[in-house]
């Protein structure tokens with residue numbers, strides 16, 4: 187129960203609802219327990235009739251009792267409804283709060299966390315694990331209060347009436363409870379395996395459908411179909427094995443209720459014959475008690491297993507909730523960012539791969555200047571951009587923004603001042619307009635259009651039927667690589683940030699469009715600090731400063747005019763691309 191203590195703060199938050207729920211449960215059970223006692227009274231009235239009491243008085247007594255029974259049942263019904271409305275509702279509130287807590291924590295955690303944990307696992311903890319914890323926060327608590335109330339009140343009545351018969355009646359109940367506990371555990375074990383297979387099946391189908399064009403192009407449909415068959419066959423077997431155990435549940439309940447009923451009739455009958463109990467009504471009353479108590483007793487086993495599952499799930503949830511984000515904001519006051527950037531002997535190694543991506547990189551750019559970074563693939567270009575957005579912290583050396591060490595800046599101010607266009611454009615399944623506005627929520631339609639024009643994608647958008655309201659992604663149209671890149675550029679420039687980072691984001695557009703975009707960027711980025719990572723000299727040639735990286739180190743530094751006159755990577759690339767262009771003209 188240690189892990190579940192995490193929920194105490196929520197119980198405290200909803201204590202009023204819970205207390206009302208508990209009181210309502212107790213009232214509901216008290217009214218429910220009226221029925222057996224009145225049934226006994228009916229027997230007694232009939233017995234009186236046998237002893238020769240007047241017909242009309244018996245009739246009115248019977249009608250009175252029946253009215254009591256109906257009245258008690260209606261009240262018990264209303265309170266049972268309210269019981270679910272309070273306690274189960276609390277569990278839904280807690281489920282909502284817990285999901286939000288986990289989601290907010292996920293958002294705070296750094297990129298490394300996402301690399302170490304699979305998306306499926308993150309999703310499971312926020313959906314299935316929270317679902318199991320909810321079963322503890324609602325149904326488990328409700329059934330426990332229910333059982334305790336019912337048991338205490340019923341046992342008081344029963345002992346008062348016939349102590350010996352009571353002992354015999356409740357004898358099989360602990361056996362039932364233990365049996366249900368064992369069965370619930372087995373059901374849980376098997377349903378976990380069923381769940382695993384279901385998620386394997388959905389991952390498989392999802393991947394197949396996402397990669398359907400590759401599958402069709404390679405003609406491997408029969409192979410994927412047979413893999414699917416094997417997987418679904420295994421899944422079917424796990425389902426069948428689960429159903430087998432589940433099938434035991436009700437027969438076992440019926441068997442044990444039957445055994446208790448038999449004991450009541452046998453022992454009660456003997457006691458009646460011996461004169462130990464006065465009325466046959468007592469036996470009828472006890473049979474109803476047995477039937478009333480069986481389900482709550484069965485739930486003791488069920489609830490125990492729910493609590494165990496919830497404890498295990500909460501443990502998994504707590505593992506993530508206790509994680510401290512690696513990148514933390516330590517500055518609460520706002521910091522204005524101007525855009526002077528300085529790298530001072532920066533070293534950076536990726537945790538998971540142990541790859542040393544930057545080895546003593548130093549450079550600086552003043553506010554409003556443009557820096558181009560070139561270099562072979564894997565030389566560390568994107569890493570520099572990630573470090574400026576503080577997606578990672580450096581291992582050694584310093585990054586200064588406006589003469590302040592980067593970790594001395596308010597993190598959200600820093601990120602709000604950065605417009606980042608990643609190497610692989612990521613667009614949401616939403617309208618084109620919302621994808622562009624993503625960087626600036628309050629942007630007007632005019633702003634969106636301006637940004638799209640500057641990114642040279644406006645004309646393309648107008649060709650779609652619904653123009654800016656065209657839905658992208660799974661539910662909508664698929665864009666070409668170049669169109670995606672340009673929408674991603676529009677998203678960054680609409681923000682009008684102080685620092686713009688372009689990570690090889692013109693690779694999929696033709697050189698003519700590239701030229702136009704660069705011309706627009708030149709205008710837009712006046713006064714803004716811009717870093718362009720590229721493999722093309724055409725993107726770099728107008729930059730105030732160019733650096734060439736090789737294996738995490740700066741090997742060349744200068745501007746276009748100086749670098750084309752020095753032997754090295756830049757001149758080599760320039761000549762190569764020049765000859766390619768003249769060749770193609």
Ligand SMILES: Nc1ncnc2c1ncn2[C@@H]1O[C@H](COP(=O)(O)OP(=O)(O)OP(=O)(O)O)[C@@H](O)[C@H]1O
Nearest residue numbers: 536538539541543562563564565566567568569570
């Ligand atoms: N998220 C990551 N986790 C682990 N290693 C990484 C990660 N990103 C990059 N690396 C490694 O760090 C090195 C530098 O990568 P980086 O992406 O900065 O290079 P790049 O110059 O931008 O390459 P490209 O031109 O192909 O985009 C590479 O060896 C790469 O394998």
